[in-house]
Amino acid sequence: GGRVDRYVASTDQAASADWARCQLAAVDVDEIFRAYLNAGVDPHGDQVPVPDGKRAAAASAADRRVAQVVSQVPAGTTILVAGLSDTGVNPHLRVAVAKGGGYGPGLLTSSATRQDGLVTLTDLTSTAFQQLGLKEPQQAVGSAWRSQHSGDSTATRVEDLEDEDVAAQAIRAVQTSFYWVLFATQLVLYAIAALALRRLGNDPRSRARILGGMRVIALLGGAAPGASFLAGLMPWWRAAHPTPVLICAVLGFAGLMTGVALAGPWRRSAFLPGLVITAVTAVVLALDVMTGSSLQLNTLMGYTALVAGRFYGFGNQAFSLFAVAAILTAAWVCEFPLRRHRAEPDPGGPAGASRRAKTVSVGIVAAIGLLTVAVDGLPAWGSDFGGVIAITPAFAMLGMMITGKRVSPVKLGAFCAAGIALVLAISWWNSRSANPTHMGRFWRDLMDGNAWDVVTRKFDAMLNSLGYWPFTLALAAALVFLFFVLARPTRWPAVSLLHRAYQHTMTMRPALICALAVGIIGTLVNDSGVVILSVAFSLATPLMLAAAVRSLELDLDEGTEQPGPRAPRAASTESPSA
Incomplete structure (x- = not known):
């Protein structure tokens, strides 16, 4: 509907009451995006590369922001993390993480992909409706995230x-x-x-x-x-x-x-x-x-x-x-x-x-x-x-x-x-x-x-x-x-x-x-x-x-090659055509 019931400019300003007040909270973690935004584009319209040091610092800042949210929300809260857009020149696969709400150690999947470790952005909508116990509108596409159990270590799963x-x-x-x-x-x-x-x-x-x-x-x-x-x-x-x-x-x-x-x-x-x-x-x-x-x-x-x-x-x-x-x-x-x-x-x-x-x-x-x-x-x-x-x-x-x-x-x-x-x-x-x-x-x-x-x-x-x-x-x-x-x-x-x-x-x-x-x-x-x-x-x-x-x-x-076309052998009067 385009209405936000409660808004604060930063997670640093959010109190415990703010987290408990809303059934659904959306947090924008945009440190990496802003690093590319500040780098700008060259005269040809191409993205200016972000130095590795600045990108690593932006990634660390994003990690700290996510950790802050995890530590502040009430116990039992389901947390979904999703990369919503690309940064830089080339598109890449982006992060998707789920914690709580029945999600255990393993890989995410959904009926929309049927592939372990792959979910789509439109699946995020279905997942939110499911976690909130709301009926999903017929116009929505995608399927709710599911946890596929894996006995591999975290490092192995990340490598995959x-x-x-x-x-x-x-x-x-x-x-x-x-x-x-x-x-x-x-x-x-x-x-x-x-x-x-x-x-x-x-x-x-x-x-x-x-x-x-x-x-x-x-x-x-x-x-x-x-x-x-x-x-x-x-x-x-x-x-x-x-x-x-x-x-x-x-x-x-x-x-x-x-x-x-x-x-x-x-x-x-x-x-x-x-x-x-x-x-x-x-x-x-x-x-x-x-x-x-x-x-x-x-x-x-x-x-x-x-x-x-x-x-x-x-x-x-x-x-x-x-x-x-x-x-x-x-x-x-x-x-x-x-x-x-x-x-x-x-x-x-x-x-x-x-x-x-x-x-x-x-x-x-x-x-x-x-x-x-x-x-x-x-x-x-x-x-x-x-x-x-x-x-x-x-x-x-x-x-x-x-x-x-x-x-x-x-x-x-x-x-x-x-x-x-x-x-x-x-x-x-x-x-x-x-x-x-x-x-x-x-x-x-x-x-x-x-x-x-x-x-x-x-x-x-x-x-x-x-x-x-x-x-x-x-x-x-x-x-x-x-x-x-x-x-x-x-x-x-x-x-x-x-x-x-x-x-x-x-x-x-x-x-x-x-x-x-x-x-x-x-x-x-x-x-x-x-x-x-x-x-x-x-x-x-x-x-x-x-x-x-x-x-x-x-x-x-x-030795049957002839100088011209041969007559067809036993040609049918019902030659197939289309």
Whole structure:
């Protein structure tokens, strides 16, 4: 209400009666802030650094102020200490301490973060209402602080919290550069692939080396997004120079995934190496969100505690990566029944498979699709609203295309409506819990008539995402590459690479179309916009290139290369489209 019942200028002037009079007392401990305020800014508007000695003195003064309050308040008082703002140039994680009121030795957490040692500023409001025994207004966001018991010493707990801040700072410093490097590397890969395919030499050995090297690089590019999460298994933030160690960890895990993909007899296949990478990526991301999202936080393609947009479940980038990995995995797993139970000796695609193979394949798609939706959408795991809307129609399309059926605009619209209905059902269920997530709060907004504001805000953010040049540029380049290099046969002396891949892999075409579908729908229904589709292409395009290059290698080995496009084998009259 903007009214303060009792005010004194300083804790030095507060008497015992002042502390006992008010049920809630707010104390401003601003010594560190004033040290930066007195330092001022330079002519360029940058903060003038505060000398270490003055900053240490300000910190000591703040400590004395807190100790004074602790000694003056009545016995049994619950004391909450929170850093409300940043000082200096760079943002950092700030202090949060609770004493009394049921808070024992350990680490603070809340339902808003689900991370031991991390709470948010909006949680402070909920905590105050709980301690005062007041009903929290529906408009308030956040959850009350809870104490998570820890047997570690105070020094160990403080060190762990400092590690969180170091990791957040390191990710903040390199995250944008990581995207630039990842996408720029892929742009260079596309250019090299175009030139190599345009000017392949007549020497079979030269061709083999070029195609083999291109395949390895493409698989490395496809493994890099998943490796960026696996890097969280290494305590890179404890190194003297954490950023270089983080980069080396990503490269190391990407190399390990590529090595596994090319280690066994499956390396001779056009699709199995890619299946290894997509399966590992999907399983790692799924297990992570099902066990607390520890790999998502402070990760290059996840989220950071400094931004504080999300602390658990799938962020938009991780959702895109997980969804595309799951779709490609489901499609390529269906290769096994489709190849085993063929209706003809040499079928030209899923439509040429037997009815039994189609039934088994649809079952595989349905099982993986249901698990993917559950992992992504359930509030206890992925807690992703827009992801369910995108994943549901994409897997429904995949099931139809695997059986050789046509996907009409009407059917696609019905699949999207089913995704919306499903996510609304999850939101309704979550709204009935004691601590609803953003999904449950959206249902409450919908019932109160306030949901349109949320929708328009996210739509505006989606449109503004077109200004994210690292993503927009990489997306445009990937689309051009797919059209001119992989898909357009008239520009190249041999059959198009995608056409070759379609001949060697029965589910390649459905996999590519459905991966594109989940990226486009995800772009339209998420506030990250073009970032969704760019991340989808960062996984799908290199793996498609690797499969297509391997198909070309197989054709060259068999001596089947022709000067022009070959007629499709056993083409179906019901060619799937979207």
